[in-house]
Amino acid sequence: MHSPRELLQRNDPELFAALVGEEERQATGIELIPSENYTYPEVLATLGSVFTNKYAEGYPGRRYYGGQTYTDAIERIARTRARRLFRCEHANVQPLSGAPMNAAVYLALLEPGDTVMGMDLSHGGHLTHGAPVSHMGKLFRWIRYKTDPEAEGRIDFDALRSSALAHRPKMIVCGYSSYPRDYDYGPFKSIADEVGALTLADVSHIGGLIAGGVLANPFDAGFDLVTTTTHKSLRGPRGGMILCRKEFRKAIDKSVFPGLQGGPHMNQVAATAVALGKALQPAFGDYCRQVLANALALARALLDGGADLVTGGTANHMMVVDCVRSFGLNGRVAEETLDAIAITCNKQVVPDDPNPPLRPSGIRLGTPAATTRGMLEPEMKALGTCMVEALRSPGDEESLGRLKARVQDLCASFPAPGVPG
Ligand SMILES: Cc1ncc(COP(=O)(O)O)c(C=O)c1O
Numbered sequence: 001m002h003s004p005r006e007l008l009q010r011n012d013p014e015l016f017a018a019l020v021g022e023e024e025r026q027a028t029g030i031e032l033i034p035s036e037n038y039t040y041p042e043v044l045a046t047l048g049s050v051f052t053n054k055y056a057e058g059y060p061g062r063r064y065y066g067g068q069t070y071t072d073a074i075e076r077i078a079r080t081r082a083r084r085l086f087r088c089e090h091a092n093v094q095p096l097s098g099a100p101m102n103a104a105v106y107l108a109l110l111e112p113g114d115t116v117m118g119m120d121l122s123h124g125g126h127l128t129h130g131a132p133v134s135h136m137g138k139l140f141r142w143i144r145y146k147t148d149p150e151a152e153g154r155i156d157f158d159a160l161r162s163s164a165l166a167h168r169p170k171m172i173v174c175g176y177s178s179y180p181r182d183y184d185y186g187p188f189k190s191i192a193d194e195v196g197a198l199t200l201a202d203v204s205h206i207g208g209l210i211a212g213g214v215l216a217n218p219f220d221a222g223f224d225l226v227t228t229t230t231h232k233s234l235r236g237p238r239g240g241m242i243l244c245r246k247e248f249r250k251a252i253d254k255s256v257f258p259g260l261q262g263g264p265h266m267n268q269v270a271a272t273a274v275a276l277g278k279a280l281q282p283a284f285g286d287y288c289r290q291v292l293a294n295a296l297a298l299a300r301a302l303l304d305g306g307a308d309l310v311t312g313g314t315a316n317h318m319m320v321v322d323c324v325r326s327f328g329l330n331g332r333v334a335e336e337t338l339d340a341i342a343i344t345c346n347k348q349v350v351p352d353d354p355n356p357p358l359r360p361s362g363i364r365l366g367t368p369a370a371t372t373r374g375m376l377e378p379e380m381k382a383l384g385t386c387m388v389e390a391l392r393s394p395g396d397e398e399s400l401g402r403l404k405a406r407v408q409d410l411c412a413s414f415p416a417p418g419v420p421g
Contacts, residue, residue, distance in 0.1 A: 004048070027421040028408050029342035030373075030383065034318035034366020035177070035205060035232045038373065040278060041418040043271045047237050052267035059253060074270040081276035082241055085211040086226060088219050089246040093239075093272050094256050094264040098204050098229040101240030102128040103136055105200060105225055106171075108255030109248070112139050115169045117160070117197075120144040122349040124179030126202065143167045147179070147351055153311035157187045164195045174218070175202025175227070178348055178364050180314040185221035199223045204240075206316055208233025208368070211279045212288030215316065224248065233291065233317060233368045236275030237268045287371060291317045294367040297377035301384025307391075310350055310362065318366035322350050327391040331360040337394040338363070338387060341403040342411065373414040382410060 002010065009016045026038070051071070057064040060072040060079075075093060082091035095101035110116065118129030123146045127134050130142030143163055148156035164172065174188045185201065192199045201218035207228030209215040218226050226243040230236035242252050257264070278284060299314045302321060310320040323334040331347030338345050348364035355361050367380065375383075386403045393399055415421050 023420050026416055026419045028411055029344055030375075030407060030411055031369035031416075032338075032343055032345045032365045032367070032383075034364055034368065035229075037232060037235050037368045038416040038418060039231070039235055039237060039271075040275065042274050042278075043235075043237055044418050046271040046274050047267050049267055049270065051270045052265070054266045055263045056266050057257060057263050059257070071266050071269075074266065074273050075264075078269055078273035078276060081273060081280060082243060085276060085279055086219065086243050087217060088226065088243040090244050090249040090252070092242040092252050092256050093269055094261065095227075095240035095242060096261060096265060096268070097238055098126075098202075098227070098240045099128050100256075100260055101227050101229070101242055102126075102202060104252065104255040104260050105227060105242060106136055106140060107259060108251040109198060109225075110140060110170055113141060114171075115141045115143060115167050116171045116173060117143045117145055117164060117167070117169045118173040119155075119176055119179070120146045120351075122353050123147045123351045124176035125173075126175070126177040126204070129173050129175070129202070143169060147311075149351065153351065154181060155184065155187075157184075157191070160187075161191045161194070164191050164197065168195050169197045171198040171200055173200045173202060174223075175200070175204065177205060178310075178318070178320055180309070180311050180316060180319050182215055182315045183218070185216060185218045185223060189221045189223060198225070200225045200227065202227045204229040205232055205318065205366075207241075208235060208279065208284075209288050209291065209317060211276075212285045214285070214288040214292055219243075225252075230272050230275060233288070234275055234279060235368075235372065237271035239265075239268045239272055241272070290376065291367050291371045293377060294371050294375065294380045295319065297380035298365065298367060298384050301381045302388065305384065305388030305392075307388065317368050318364060320348055320350060320362050320364050322362050323391065324355070324361040327394075329391060329394060330355060331362050332358065333394060334363045334391055337390050337400070340400045341386060341390050342407040343383065343387060343390075369416075370414075373411075373416050375410075375414050379410060379414070383407065 055065045056071040060075050078093040079091045119125030130137045145160040147153045172192045201223050230239040295314045295317050299319050308322040308325040323329045335347045345363045348362040349360040350362040
């Protein structure tokens with residue numbers, strides 16, 4: 001009897017080689033992309049389970065195919081755990097990922113041509129918040145708000161309010177991919193109430209940190225809807241969830257299925273349930289506190305090394321380094337330089353970046369994955385010091401080789417869960 005892994009190795013050596021290569025890359029280097037994490041071994045097991053064989057169009061108790069005893073059970077478990085974690089009335093756990101999750105919300109509650117407000121992409125917003133290249137960007141009329149460089153890069157609520165009063169949006173989206181501060185939900189809610197707009201918080205990046213109780217919950221400020229991906233700080237499988245008050249339940253569920261999707265990926269729903277179960281345990285709160293402490297420690301090491309951080313630092317799990325200002329390098333060169341020392345990050349536009357997205361001014365860093373490996377403040381300091389050294393002399397092969405060995409040594413002491421070393 002061969003294990004599934006042995007079968008793959010024997011029957012598809014080409015694919016197997018790529019799998020082993022990726023395992024080695026993940027084991028020997030460190031992941032500092034803030035939207036990534038190492039998921040739980042139990043999640044990997046559930047993702048690769050027989051739930052992937054099952055069609056389950058519809059919702060528990062109302063399916064279009066037979067044989068739903070266990071699919072109904074896992075979806076109910078996932079929904080109950082999500083409601084408990086986020087203290088909300090309804091959870092839809094079927095969105096295949098973050099982009100269809102947000103599309104499902106817009107298509108449920110807006111008409112084509114309606115006005116929506118979202119953060120400008122270079123100031124931290126996500127593509128799904130109305131970037132002109134996205135379908136949602138074309139379907140609705142998006143008004144962008146920005147951060148204020150005079151106020152350390154915090155959101156400019158005076159400008160946001162004036163714009164909302166002028167354009168009367170039907171929905172205001174609060175939520176970001178590269179905004180390194182906590183989200184201040186109160187002002188959004190009062191501006192939205194003033195103009196009669198719905199409030200959506202897309203907490204894809206920080207969903208885990210809210211579930212773990214270390215960042216504010218938008219429902220406490222009276223938000224109507226919250227969306228989150230499940231694979232970032234929540235440590236689950238790739239996927240999305242829509243959380244809302246019960247008055248939106250029918251519209252949201254209809255929008256996800258049959259509006260936008262067909263059969264849900266039940267292996268993913270099962271794996272989401274597993275991750276949400278983990279997030280309900282007290283240890284997850286400790287993990288989240290450490291993610292924040294590690295981000296502060298990494299930011300401190302970078303600032304001490306002369307790095308220029310957008311907004312001057314961080315209050316969540318991520319930071320954006322302006323590499324042009326700090327080291328005279330664009331983000332692409334910085335990303336490649338860190339890759340050469342076994343640190344993975346991603347190039348990133350900075351607010352009103354004069355440089356193009358494939359050669360932007362910055363990089364984005366985050367601590368959820370490193371924290372999952374068990375790294376603490378001293379390791380963050382060590383990584384920050386290595387990064388500064390590398391970015392100061394990106395052409396010095398000898399120094400890069402030395403730094404890579406140091407990073408790989410560190411990684412060897414902190415194995416990534418679920419990743420064969
Ligand atoms: C704020 C935000 N919303 C939505 C998404 C989209 O998620 P996905 O890549 O799973 O489609 C992301 C992904 O990075 C994100 O950061």
